[in-house]
């Protein structure tokens with residue numbers, strides 16, 4: 001297992017649209033292991049391959065509570081099961097230190113493959129539903145800040161660029 005570097009907004013590589021995984025083989029399973037290690041190390045609850053500059057449809061999620069086991073989503077697709085939107089505060093390992101409220105449907109049905117290439121289907125609500133949508137956004141080259149106003153997004157962008165510059169000089 002190895003730690004991978006997480007890309008940070010506004011890195012243009014985060015805008016890449018991920019390709020479907022054609023075969024779930026050992027290369028993919030190594031990627032999944034590395035993604036879990038990277039996510040736990042950064043104390044996140046979800047990570048998309050896009051965030052480590054691998055442009056394949058692979059996501060790992062671990063809400064780290066009693067009800068939910070770690071989840072591997074390969075080639076995920078979801079449909080929303082409600083028209084009602086729920087507000088939840090979101091953060092992202094690619095947008096460090098920023099937490100903003102985003103509105104999303106809070107009930108989805110997910111179809112994906114696991115690390116053995118087996119298809120599964122689950123229904124999710126609440127935080128898990130939000131997390132699934134947030135990570136699927138990454139695979140489409142989208143970030144949670146895209147759900148905010150242009151003004152808010154540009155403020156976050158300046159803040160992160162400034163932060164980076166400080167880190168580089170200190």
Ligand code: NI
Pocket residue numbers: 091092093094134138
């Ligand atoms: Ni994220």
